[in-house]
Every structure is written in structure tokens, then in C-alpha cells.
Amino acid sequence: MAAQLESSHDTVPIIELRGLVKTYKTGAGEFPALRGIDLAVMPGEFVVVVGKSGAGKTTLVNMITGTDRPSAGVVRVAGADVHAMHEDQLALWRGRTLGVIYQNFQLMPTLSLLNNVMLPMDFCGLWRRRESPLRALELLRAVELEDHAFKLPSTISGGQQQRVAIARALANDPPILVADEPTGRLDSVTAETIFQIFLRLVESGKTIVMVTHDENLARRVPRRIRLADGRIVSDSRDQRGGG
Amino acid sequence: MNRVLLRPRWYKVLADLWGNKVRSLLVIASIAVGLFAVGIITTLDATLRRDMRLGYAAVNPANIQMVIPNFSDRLIEGLRGVKGVAEVEGVRTFNLRARNRDGEWVTITMNAIPNPREMKINRLMVLEGIWPPLKRQLVVDRYKLDELQSNLGEEIEIELPSGTIRNLKLVGVVQDQTIGSSGAGGGYFLAPAQGYISMDTLEWLEEPQRYNLLYVTVTGDSSDVRYIREVADRVRREVEKSGYVILGTSVRASDDHPNSSYTGAMSSVLYVLSILVVFLSGFLIFNTFQALLTQQVQQIGIMKIIGGRSRQVIGIYLALIFVFGVLAFLVALPLANRASLALLEFLANQMNIALLPYRPVLRATLLMLAIALVVPQLAGFVPVLQGVRITIQEATSGIRKENVTIGKGWLERQLMRLRGVPRPLLVSLRNTFRRKGRLMLTLVTLSLGGSIFIATFNVRASVSDYISRVGKYFRADMNITFSQPYRVEKVRQDLEALPEIERVEGWWGARGEILDEQGVVIDTAYILAPPAGTPLVSPILLEGRWIEPGDTNAITISERFSDIFPGIKPGDTLKLRINGEEKTWVVVGRFQLVGSSGGYVAYTSGEYLAKQTGMINRTSSFRAVASQHGMTLAEQKALAIQLDRYLRSRGYDVQEITAGLSLEENTTTGLNILTTFLLIMALLTALVGSIGLMGTMSLNVMERTREIGVLRAVGASDGIVIRLVMVEGLLIGLMSWGLSVLLSFPISTLLADAIFVALFRASWRVVFTPLGLFIWLGVVLLLAAVASLLPARNAARLTIREVLAYE
Structure with missing residues (x-):
């Protein structure tokens, strides 16, 4: 799948949002979380989404991962119309196309x-049964946790859990990683480790969309999208890449 | 990589099972307890019926019994050639009195058997001691051994009709399954103690070496009563041709144990209970899985994020449910078998059944397996589907749509308005009603369990009520039987001269062979004939009227007659042969006695029967009422001993004096077994309900662990947290109790009808007793408290950080 996408590199956005609106019905009335978002992310890009609480960052990420449905607009990710897929199609598509990383790790x-x-x-059945443990070990080795392979998540630190979450996100070798506040519960040293892993992944050709509150971290990402009240208020790129 | 044997999803199944052992145990217990109940009920039903049928058939019971005075082997030889006759035997049976250690005289029916080593019909099972008895030795049946108060090797004092005392050595104890098999008697429970002797002891007991009871078995289908009657008719003709008079005939199929009506009644109860218990365990399992899945929602969300499709996620949980079902089955099967065996031994002992070697009932095992595999899947499927349908966002955030709407319902608004209620209680109240669907499920499960428990107490009370009502057939304090008839007036004068005696009546009685249209004997009825208008009988009339002064050939019949004459009603006629003389009687009423367990009993006018049997103003049976009213059984027995001495001193040949209450007691023993059985069933239901309650409440609290953490984070002490959870548990317990009380009314009626219709073919009023109600209230409150307290304490012990991270 990744190879197919590389052929359309630089020509077709891998993530495309058009006229995206999301309104929640709450006890206090309707709440517009996204008010007409247009966004295109090219393959291999590292995009950070910043903004204050309630700006719509997580809602935006949920639209891309298909975990929430738009009230209006189009969500096209890796050539698939996410907004039009039903739950089971979405689950398989998500498992093969996206790796999702959460602030609270969400490990089993x-x-x-x-x-x-x-x-x-x-x-997702992309790997043979014999291959999958070897691949899993390789991914754990990549995040320096091979020695802990048979431990339970509760026995390792938060930073280590987040590295496992990244290894899991990469299990099916998806072209896109979506991370919602991945360093939110980590200390600055551990957060830096995670960020370095992301940089390496982008170098290897992955597209990453990361939501963060951390302005220092955001400044080091090549493309920064700022959300406020459900709207993109700035979309800045620089030529210098990370680090 | 040797450690990777299974796919990760199956590891998850095992990890879920093993990771939270308390929860797994609760789930397994919830399923197992339902299986256990179903297993016991099915095993009891099948084994009781099977063993009763096979065990009874194994003794080769007589299909035909005829009371023929003084016949010899010649008649027996002559009958062997009758078409349809397989085996013929004769025995001599007669009643004597035996004195027990308390000095009480106890009636014992002696059965003199010609070839005890080679008994072909009505074979006995030797339980203790030796068989056969030699000359002057006695073997007794185990059932009323207690009345005789004798041990093996001891001598029993026997009084002969002449007043001579003989001592017989007790050498053995047997089980005789044919006691009560003759329709004329009062059945098994009314039968006196049974003794077995050899023919050469007869002379010593001043009895002739002649038989008076004929046993016949038939060739061909010995379970076909109509066919047996045909053979009996041929035998009758042959007997009469030989110049003998038949005083009574009864027929019985080889597989029809005398107490089969009780197993019929128990089966009816078991049938109703098994349906209710399957429902109960279904709800229990549904409820349990709902709670389990609620705990798993976040993990379901994660699985969907990383590519798990609905059917894969559903598959994981159905596999988990499957494992729970299998484990519950493995736990319940041996437990149900053990409990069934214990219960069977109790019932077999009470109902004179010879149990076959115990083996698990295949039907019960298969039913348990089917329920273990299917019911949890059915019950779990809806919660699993609901869990899988939750959006990832809801799953991972922990915020459910239903939670967003909390507080909008009518009930919540009313609760918000409550004033003057302590805040912690208010929080508990609101919590209780927060998840209405869940609350409903819990309540339905608990209420169903509770209502069955309460209902069994009500049915028990109804049966007891019936027993006390039956007592009104036996209002006399003393039943006196002489060895020969005496003038009624003389006996009355002699007895009423005693200050202890208020009133004396002479009663008549006879055996009457019940004939069909063609004059074929169907069975033998026992006809009781008190003086018309006697106050000593207060019947339960089903239809028609009771015997009135001036009645001639009028007869009232017990409900048992409907077995042989379905639809018989007042105005119909009935042909009876008494002492060889056939006569037509007009049925004037039908009454209810002890149903199909009590034989064919009829009442007629004493004066009329006396005339018919040539016993005008003379009889051997009397009833006496003591001056002291409301005597206890012990007082009646003491008076019986006093009367016995008095009458003997005046030269009367007393055969037996029995206390009125002991007759009532014996008549209703069978019903008492039913009430004990119902109590056992009540305990079983309580067990199902209790484990259900424990499981549900514990899971409810476990589900709220995170919330408990939040409460503690905002300053609630451990004590407050525990109190909140316990109050909520108690509230749910109380509500379920209220519903149980309401639901117990229809369930009591259903169960009581099942029993009464099976025994009496008629309903009886249902008595509602507060006993079950209050016991269940205690049980429910105690369990609710324990079931809430344990997980609440565990939750309170966790640190806030642990609790908030709890999944």
C-alpha cells in the first residue's frame, strides 16, 4: 500500500478535508466544533495542529481517523472517502492505513x-501468522523495548507505554500516523524521545499529523496549523525540517 | 517465539478470564448456579420417575391382589392354568398388636410367606440381618421400624386376639415396595408396620395354615391396567367356581409404584420451577454480561481503532462467553450430581423407592451443556452487540451518550426536588436510578429469584393448610377397633361412663369391589359408614352433598374415583360388590381427601350399611371424643392406653386403639414430604437468587470504580464511599423485595395449582404466609450489604491514581 502511494507523491494530497463542519448537540444547545475546514496534507509531510482547549484539534483528528462523522464536508484520506464508509469498512481501512496514537496510550x-x-x-491479516511475532519484536526493538516484550503495560513507565503505542501504530506499516497529544502525559526528556522517533518516521516516508499543546515542540515541526474556535487561523510552513 | 502460541485475540480471551479472577468467578458462579438448579431439577425428575418405575417392576409386584378367606395351594395350582396368568402365590396376612418400649400397642400386619427363599411375587429387599425368618422369628419393613422401637436380635412382644402374649425375635429388616399397593387401604403412609414370618410360625400365633391374600402376575403387557382387569376377571370366575368368596380385588400395573402420585406432583413442581429457573439464570447471565461488557467498552474502542472489525470483536467476546459457559458447566455438573444424589436418597427413603445405582442422567447433562453453551451466548449477544456498536469516541473517552442525558428523566427531576434527605443518601438514590435499563435488569433478576423463594413458602403453607383441613375427616380423639363386633349401645354406655369420654359412635366399614358396566372388578374401595349426620366428619365437598339421615343406598366418593370413572358426578350410579354381593349405589356427592395417594374411599350411611352387612346395632369399629377438647397427640396416646386397659378389664377383645391425630398424621405424611421437598427447592432458589444478587451487586460496584475514584478525589472519605455504595445496594435490594412480593402472588398460585391438580385434580386455596417474605427480606438485605461492601472496600483501598486509571 505504501508503495502505491509513493507513486502519487507530491501530486495528490494524502489527507484532504473540504468544507468540513462538525456540530455537537449538547444539553446547552448546539456547539460548532469545526466551522468549515479546508486542508490538504501531502504524502511525507509532518503536520502539527495547535490551538487552545476547545479549538477543535481533537475533533479534527477524529475526522481524519474516521472515529467521528462530519456534519458536513468531505474527508478523503489515502484516496478513501472516509465520511462515506461504514463502521466495519472504516475499521479495516483504519487498521491498514492509519496508525493512531493517543495521549493516554490506549494499550490493551x-x-x-x-x-x-x-x-x-x-x-488486518496483512502478515502471515508466523511473521507477525517477528515483526512485532522488530518494532519493539526499534523503540528499544524488545527486552520488555512479554511484560504487561502496567509494569512499564508512561514513556515506554507510548513507545509501545507507536510500535503498535506501525504494526501494519501504514502510510499515515495520527497522534493526539502523544507527549501530553510525558516529562520533557521522554517527550523528546518520542518526538525523535516521529522525525525518523517522517524521514522514512510516513505522513504524520500530530496534535499538541506544546508550543516548543510545535515550533520544530515543518508545518504548523493553528486552530481557534473551529477554524484554521494560520497554516505556516518552513523549509527547515525539525530537530 | 515459543511463547507465542495463540493469536493475540485469543490471548485477550484468556487474559480477560485470568486477569480479573474475582470477576471471572462471579460470572462463572452466575452461570453455574442456574445450571446447577436446572441439573438438579432435571436429574431428580428423571431419576425419581425412572427408579420408581424400574425399582418397583424389579420386585415383580402383584398385578392382581384378591382377599379370599382361607384358601389352600389347591386353588393356587388351579389358577396357574388361567389364560394370562404368569405367577400365582398366596400369603396369609393378619393384624396383631406389638408392644413397643414405651408400652404403647402398635398395630403390625403380619405377612406369612410360604416359600420365603423363592418368593416370586412382591419380592423384598433385605437391608439388614437375615432372610428368610425361621420359626418364631420376625423380619420387619424399615418404614415403621421406629414405631416398634426394636433392634435386631431383640424380642418383640406380640399380643394375639385371644390375649396370649408371644415373643418373636427380630432377625431382619427389609424394604417392601409394595406397601400400600392395594387400593382399598389408605396407601403407604397409612399402612401399619409390616412383619414377615414363615408359614410354620402361624400355628404358634394361633392362625390357620391357610392363605387369605392371593397374588397374581400376568403374562404380556403388565403395564396395561385394562388387560390386567380382564385377567383378574378370569381369575375371579375360576376362584368363585372353586367355591371361594372374594372380599376384595385390586389391580395394579407393574410399573405403578404406590407412591407414584407424589412423584407426579413433584414433577409438576419441578417442571414449573425449571422453567422459572431457566428464565432466572437467563436474566442473571444477561445482567452479568452487560456489566462485564460495560467494563470492556474502552478496550472495544481500542480494538476498533487498530483495525478490529465488529465480527472480530464480537468473536472475541463470544469466545470469552463460551469459555465462561464451559467452565460453569464443569463446575455445575459434579455439584448438581452430588446434590441430586443426596436429595434422591432423602426422597427415596421417604417414599419407599429403591434407588438403582446412581448414574448421571444424560438428559440432564445434555440440557446443562446446551444451556451452558447457548443461554450465555444468547444472553451475552445483545450486550456484546451494544458494546461493539458504541462509537470509538464514546469508548475511548468514557463519555457515553446515555450519560449526557442523565438527569433529564421524570424520576431524576423528582429526586432533585427532594428536600431534607441527607446528601449521601440523595447521591445513592440518584445513583440507583441513573442507569434505568441496568436497574431494571437487576431488579427483574432479583425479583424473580425472590418471588420463587417466597412462593415456595406460600405453597408449603397451602399444603399445610390442606393438611389441617384434612384433619377434619378425623375429628374423633380415639379410633377403637375390636377383634369382634359388639353392641353399639353397650360400648357407648361403658365408654361414656368414663369422665374422660364425652361421646362415642359406632362406625361400620366394608371393602367393596368396584365393578364396571360389564361387572368386571376394577379395584377395591374402602367404605366408611358413620352414623348419618355425625359431627365427627367435616368433609371437603367438591360437588353434591354429604350423607344425610334417612339415606339408603346413597354414597359419597373420594376424588380418586375420577381416576377410574372420569366425569363421575352426583346422580350417577356405582356398582359395588360387598362380601360377594353386588349392589348399585347412587352417588350423591364427591369429596376431596388426599387425592390419588389415598385409595378409593367412600362414605355411606352407617345404619344402611349395617343392615346390608347383617350387623344391625353391632360393629367392631368405634370413634370416641374426649371430654378434654384440643388434645395433643401425646395426650391422645395416653388416653388410648388408659382406654385399652379399661376395655380389656371389662372383657372386650381390643384389637387396636389409635389416636385421632396419629391417623391424621399418617394420612398427611406424604403431603409433609412434599412440603419438605418444597423447602429444599426454596433453598435452591435462594441460592440461585443470592449468587445472582452477589454477582450483580459486585459487578455494579466494580463498574463504578472510576467514579469512586472521582468521589475520593473531591474529598469523600473511605467511610462515605462505602456508605454510598452500600445504601445503593440496600435500595436495590429493598426494591427487588417489593417486586418479589408482588410477583410471588401469581407464581404461588401457579406452583400450588401444579401440586394440587397433580395430587387432587382440583385447586386448593393458596395461603400467603409472611414467613418466606421476611426471610427473603433478611436474605436480600444481608446479601446486598455484603455484595456491595466487599467491592466497595476494595475500591476504597485503591489510590486515586489507580482508580482513575482503572479499566
Whole structure:
């Protein structure tokens, strides 16, 4: 899948949002979370989304991952019309196309780290049964957690859990990673480790969309999108890439 | 990579099972308890019926019994050639009195058996001691051994009609399953103690070496009563041709144990209970899985994020449910077998059944397996589907749409308005009603369990009520039987001369062979004939009227007659042969006695029967009422001993004096077994309900662990947290109790009808007793408190950080 996408590199956006509107109905009335978002992310780009609480960052990420439905507009990711897919199509598509990383890691608490990384492979069937443990170990090695492969998530630190979450996100070798506040619960040293992993992944050709509150981190990302009250108020790029 | 044997999703199944052992145990217990109940009920039903049928058939019971005075082997030889006759045997049976250690005289029916080593019909099972008895030795049946108060090797004092005392050595104890098999008697429970002797002891007991009871088995289908009657008619003709008079005939199928009506009644109860218990366990399992899935919502969300499709996620949980079902089955099967065996032994002992070697009932095992595999899947499917349908956002954020709408319902608004209620109680109240669907499920489960529990107490009370009502057939304090008839007036004068005696009546009685249209004997009825208008019988009339002064050939019949004459009603006629003489009687009423367990009983006018049997003003049976009213059984027995001495001193040949209450007691023993059985069923239901309550409440609290953390984070102490959870548990317990009380009314009626219709083919009023109600209230409150307290304490012990991270 990644190879197919590389052929259209630089010509077609890998993530395309057009006229995206999301309104929530709450006890206090209607709340517009996104008010007409237009955005295109090219393959291999590293994009950071910043903004204050309630600006619509997480809603935007949920639209891209298909975990929430838009009230209006188009969400096209890796050539698929996300807004038009039903739940099961979305699950398989998501497992193969996107790696999602959350602030609170969202690991399966009762599975070992190895099984956590193997689970997406089990669901999506892209790897043979014999290959998947080897690949999972390789991914754990890449995030320097190979030695902890058979431990439960509760026995390792938050930073280590987030690295496992990244390994899991990469299990099916998706072209896109979406990270919602991935460093939000980590200290600055650990956050830096995670950021370095992201940079390496972008170098290897992955597209990353990351939501963060951390302005210092955001400044080091090549493309920065600022949201306020559900609207993109700035979209800045610089030629210098990270680090 | 040797450690990676299974796919990760199956690891998740195992990890969920093993990771939270308390929760897994609760789930398994919830399923197992339902299976256990169904297993016991099905095993009892199948084994009781099977063993009763096979065990009874194994003794080769007589299909035909005829009371024929003084016949010999010649008649037996002659009957062997009758078409349809397989085996013929004769025994001599007669009643004597035995004195027990308390000095009480106890009636014992002696059965003298010609070839005890080679008994072909009505075979006995030797339980203790030796068989056969030699000359002057006695073997007794185990059932009323207690009345005789004798041990093996001891001598029993027997009084002969002449007043001579003989001592027989007790050498063995047997089980005789045919006691009560003759329709003329009062059935098994009314039968006196049974003794077995050899023919050569007869002379010593001043009895002739002649038989008076004929046993016949038939060739061909011995379960076909109509066919047996045909053979009986041929035998009758042959007997009469030989010049003998038949005083009574009864027929019985080889697989029809004398107490089969009780197992019929129990089966009816078990049938109703098994349906209710399957429902109950279904709700229990549904409820349990709903709670389980609620805890798993976040993980479902994660799986969907990383590519898990609905059917894959559903598959994981159905596999988990499957494992729970299998484990519950493995736990419940041996437990149900053990409990069934214990219950069967109790019931077999009470109902004179010889149990076959115990083996698990295949039907019960298969039913348990089917329920273990299917019901949890059915019950779990909806919660699993609901869990899978939750959006990822709801799953991962923990904020559910239903939670957003909390506080908008009518009930919540009313609760918000409550004033003057302590705040912690208010919080508990609101929490209780927060998840109405969940609350409903919990309430339905608990209420169903509670209502069955309460209902069994009500049915028990109804049966007891019936028992006390039956007592009104036995209002006399003393039942006196002489060995020969005496003038009624003389006996009355002698007895009423005693200050202890207020009133004396002479009663007549006879055996009457019940004939069909063609004159074929169907069975034998026991006809009781008190003086018309006696105050000593207060019948339960089903239709028609009771015997009135001036009645001649009028008869009232027990409900048992409907077994042989369906639809028989007042105005119909009935042909009876008494002492060889056939006569037509007019049925004037039908009454309810002890149903199909009590034999064919009829009442007629004493004066009329006396005339018919040539016993005008003379009889051997009397009823006496004591001056002291409301005597206890012990007082009646003491008076019986006193009367016995008095009458003997005046030269009367007393055969037996029995206390009125002991007759009532014996008549209703069978019903008492039913009430004990119902109590056991009530305990079983309580067990199902209790484990259900424990499981539901505990899971409810576990589900709220995160919320408890929030409460603690905002300053609630451990004590407040525990109190909040416990108050909520108690509220749910109380509500379920209220509903149980309401639901117990229809369930009591359903269960009581099942029993009464099976026994009496008629309904009886349902008595509602507060006993079950209050016991259940105690049980429910205690369990609610314990079930809430344990997980609440665990939750309170966790640190806030742990709790908030809880999944």
C-alpha cells in the first residue's frame, strides 16, 4: 500500500478535508466544533495542529481517523472517502492505513507488549501468522523495548507505554500516523524521545499529523496549523525540517 | 517465539478470564448456579420417575391382589392354568398388636410367606440381618421400624386376639415396595408396620395354615391396567367356581409404584420451577454480561481503532462467553450430581423407592451443556452487540451518550426536588436510578429469584393448610377397633361412663369391589359408614352433598374415583360388590381427601350399611371424643392406653386403639414430604437468587470504580464511599423485595395449582404466609450489604491514581 502511494507523491494530497463542519448537540444547545475546514496534507509531510482547549484539534483528528462523522464536508484520506464508509469498512481501512496514537496510550491492559503490537496484524491479516511475532519484536526493538516484550503495560513507565503505542501504530506499516497529544502525559526528556522517533518516521516516508499543546515542540515541526474556535487561523510552513 | 502460541485475540480471551479472577468467578458462579438448579431439577425428575418405575417392576409386584378367606395351594395350582396368568402365590396376612418400649400397642400386619427363599411375587429387599425368618422369628419393613422401637436380635412382644402374649425375635429388616399397593387401604403412609414370618410360625400365633391374600402376575403387557382387569376377571370366575368368596380385588400395573402420585406432583413442581429457573439464570447471565461488557467498552474502542472489525470483536467476546459457559458447566455438573444424589436418597427413603445405582442422567447433562453453551451466548449477544456498536469516541473517552442525558428523566427531576434527605443518601438514590435499563435488569433478576423463594413458602403453607383441613375427616380423639363386633349401645354406655369420654359412635366399614358396566372388578374401595349426620366428619365437598339421615343406598366418593370413572358426578350410579354381593349405589356427592395417594374411599350411611352387612346395632369399629377438647397427640396416646386397659378389664377383645391425630398424621405424611421437598427447592432458589444478587451487586460496584475514584478525589472519605455504595445496594435490594412480593402472588398460585391438580385434580386455596417474605427480606438485605461492601472496600483501598486509571 505504501508503495502505491509513493507513486502519487507530491501530486495528490494524502489527507484532504473540504468544507468540513462538525456540530455537537449538547444539553446547552448546539456547539460548532469545526466551522468549515479546508486542508490538504501531502504524502511525507509532518503536520502539527495547535490551538487552545476547545479549538477543535481533537475533533479534527477524529475526522481524519474516521472515529467521528462530519456534519458536513468531505474527508478523503489515502484516496478513501472516509465520511462515506461504514463502521466495519472504516475499521479495516483504519487498521491498514492509519496508525493512531493517543495521549493516554490506549494499550490493551491485559495483553503483553508483544501481543499489543501483534493485535492490529491479527485483525488486518496483512502478515502471515508466523511473521507477525517477528515483526512485532522488530518494532519493539526499534523503540528499544524488545527486552520488555512479554511484560504487561502496567509494569512499564508512561514513556515506554507510548513507545509501545507507536510500535503498535506501525504494526501494519501504514502510510499515515495520527497522534493526539502523544507527549501530553510525558516529562520533557521522554517527550523528546518520542518526538525523535516521529522525525525518523517522517524521514522514512510516513505522513504524520500530530496534535499538541506544546508550543516548543510545535515550533520544530515543518508545518504548523493553528486552530481557534473551529477554524484554521494560520497554516505556516518552513523549509527547515525539525530537530 | 515459543511463547507465542495463540493469536493475540485469543490471548485477550484468556487474559480477560485470568486477569480479573474475582470477576471471572462471579460470572462463572452466575452461570453455574442456574445450571446447577436446572441439573438438579432435571436429574431428580428423571431419576425419581425412572427408579420408581424400574425399582418397583424389579420386585415383580402383584398385578392382581384378591382377599379370599382361607384358601389352600389347591386353588393356587388351579389358577396357574388361567389364560394370562404368569405367577400365582398366596400369603396369609393378619393384624396383631406389638408392644413397643414405651408400652404403647402398635398395630403390625403380619405377612406369612410360604416359600420365603423363592418368593416370586412382591419380592423384598433385605437391608439388614437375615432372610428368610425361621420359626418364631420376625423380619420387619424399615418404614415403621421406629414405631416398634426394636433392634435386631431383640424380642418383640406380640399380643394375639385371644390375649396370649408371644415373643418373636427380630432377625431382619427389609424394604417392601409394595406397601400400600392395594387400593382399598389408605396407601403407604397409612399402612401399619409390616412383619414377615414363615408359614410354620402361624400355628404358634394361633392362625390357620391357610392363605387369605392371593397374588397374581400376568403374562404380556403388565403395564396395561385394562388387560390386567380382564385377567383378574378370569381369575375371579375360576376362584368363585372353586367355591371361594372374594372380599376384595385390586389391580395394579407393574410399573405403578404406590407412591407414584407424589412423584407426579413433584414433577409438576419441578417442571414449573425449571422453567422459572431457566428464565432466572437467563436474566442473571444477561445482567452479568452487560456489566462485564460495560467494563470492556474502552478496550472495544481500542480494538476498533487498530483495525478490529465488529465480527472480530464480537468473536472475541463470544469466545470469552463460551469459555465462561464451559467452565460453569464443569463446575455445575459434579455439584448438581452430588446434590441430586443426596436429595434422591432423602426422597427415596421417604417414599419407599429403591434407588438403582446412581448414574448421571444424560438428559440432564445434555440440557446443562446446551444451556451452558447457548443461554450465555444468547444472553451475552445483545450486550456484546451494544458494546461493539458504541462509537470509538464514546469508548475511548468514557463519555457515553446515555450519560449526557442523565438527569433529564421524570424520576431524576423528582429526586432533585427532594428536600431534607441527607446528601449521601440523595447521591445513592440518584445513583440507583441513573442507569434505568441496568436497574431494571437487576431488579427483574432479583425479583424473580425472590418471588420463587417466597412462593415456595406460600405453597408449603397451602399444603399445610390442606393438611389441617384434612384433619377434619378425623375429628374423633380415639379410633377403637375390636377383634369382634359388639353392641353399639353397650360400648357407648361403658365408654361414656368414663369422665374422660364425652361421646362415642359406632362406625361400620366394608371393602367393596368396584365393578364396571360389564361387572368386571376394577379395584377395591374402602367404605366408611358413620352414623348419618355425625359431627365427627367435616368433609371437603367438591360437588353434591354429604350423607344425610334417612339415606339408603346413597354414597359419597373420594376424588380418586375420577381416576377410574372420569366425569363421575352426583346422580350417577356405582356398582359395588360387598362380601360377594353386588349392589348399585347412587352417588350423591364427591369429596376431596388426599387425592390419588389415598385409595378409593367412600362414605355411606352407617345404619344402611349395617343392615346390608347383617350387623344391625353391632360393629367392631368405634370413634370416641374426649371430654378434654384440643388434645395433643401425646395426650391422645395416653388416653388410648388408659382406654385399652379399661376395655380389656371389662372383657372386650381390643384389637387396636389409635389416636385421632396419629391417623391424621399418617394420612398427611406424604403431603409433609412434599412440603419438605418444597423447602429444599426454596433453598435452591435462594441460592440461585443470592449468587445472582452477589454477582450483580459486585459487578455494579466494580463498574463504578472510576467514579469512586472521582468521589475520593473531591474529598469523600473511605467511610462515605462505602456508605454510598452500600445504601445503593440496600435500595436495590429493598426494591427487588417489593417486586418479589408482588410477583410471588401469581407464581404461588401457579406452583400450588401444579401440586394440587397433580395430587387432587382440583385447586386448593393458596395461603400467603409472611414467613418466606421476611426471610427473603433478611436474605436480600444481608446479601446486598455484603455484595456491595466487599467491592466497595476494595475500591476504597485503591489510590486515586489507580482508580482513575482503572479499566
